[in-house]
Amino acid sequence: MTGLYFFLAVVSAVCTLMAIVQARRVYWLAPIYFLLAWLAGELALIHVIWQVGLTALLAHMELLTSPLAQTGLGIFALSWLGLIYLHVQAMDSPRVLGNALRQGLGDNYRDDIPADRRLVLEDGIRAGSWLKPFSMTRPGVRLHANISYADAGKRNLLDIYQPEAPREGGFPVLLQVHGGGWIIGEKEQQAKPLMYHLSERGWLCVAINYRLSPAAAFPAHIIDVKKAIAWIREHIADYGGNPDYIAITGGSAGGHLSSLASLTPNYAPFQPGFEEADTTVQAAVPFYGVYDFLDRHDIRPEMSMDELLADKVLQCKADEEPELWESGSPISHVNDHAPPTFVVHGTHDTLVWVEEARAFVSALEKTSQQALAYAELPGGQHAFEVFHSVRTDHTVNAVTEFLEWAHARWVREQ
Known part of the structure; x- marks a missing residue:
């Protein structure tokens, strides 16, 4: 003993x-x-x-x-x-997250959120939540599981987290894209603290599977994300969702795909056979994403992803098909049409270094005409928000504030 x-x-x-x-x-x-x-x-x-x-x-x-x-x-x-x-x-996470939101949205950003919606925001967290890190379900949320959104079988199924109480104007929608290095992962495995938290508060959340490598080569992954957005636009009203307001989030490979989708609305090469579908999203919250396949800033020279990307994901080398590697990099699509974006990354991420997020945010700052917030969480590791923790629950609160702010601004502009 x-x-x-x-x-x-x-x-x-x-x-x-x-x-x-x-x-x-x-x-x-x-x-x-x-x-x-x-x-x-x-x-x-x-x-x-x-x-x-x-x-x-x-x-x-x-x-x-x-x-x-x-x-x-x-x-x-x-x-x-x-x-x-x-x-x-x-x-200390709420201080960092609050500073990020004030810097990106303005000191008085909460005043832009309607009074009735400010009531759903939370400044603190409950010990009973992070002391039970794997307890996910919440009252008032109905799960619709394994709905087909395209023709790739299990890899084209989605789950819907639907609030039981109706919301005037329909539920704004959050699309969650799982991570896993583009080669593993399931829709049930990630972002449940965020999705249940939002669904309790009148958001309809959609989590998708998508085709994985090496069985499918990029851009199959982003094509499936676009198909999911198109499906939401066409069908989400049946579940009480507002098809005109879709935010997107995801971590790691999901951070890559969610940011890429947000920056490439209606981009024909990623919408083969459904070019006319509207794949615009109204806000984006990428977590610890990969933003540059080409590593043009030489961030990870000795910890390169090139072998994984070339052998498994893109299934070609960068010098063989440079346009594919370029088009697959969110940083290549940074433009003045980016939606309001909240980038979140941990300083201690071992798998995707925080310097990659810094480079992406720096590029966005130079061109984006919409709000941009960036939270760099001290001590945060990769995948930190998969289950309840102190850091997770504070981050969920901050993301909720950002999404409520972005939705309120969108409503006023209609």
């Missing part, structure tokens, strides 16, 4: 250190590093709770007297200090 206690102490300390350190060139260890740092950082106080409980149990059993157990206790104590630091860092 004392040996296990010592082992767990060492593992905890290592994971805590990984969450604190901003890792870069970890090469083949990147997925493992990400996983351990992600779970330590987002569940920091939960780890403290079970570890203190374990220590109390061993003390009750009088097993903390051995040198090995006491060494383990010392290591645990150091780990607890680090985990508390990570928890406090996550608790």
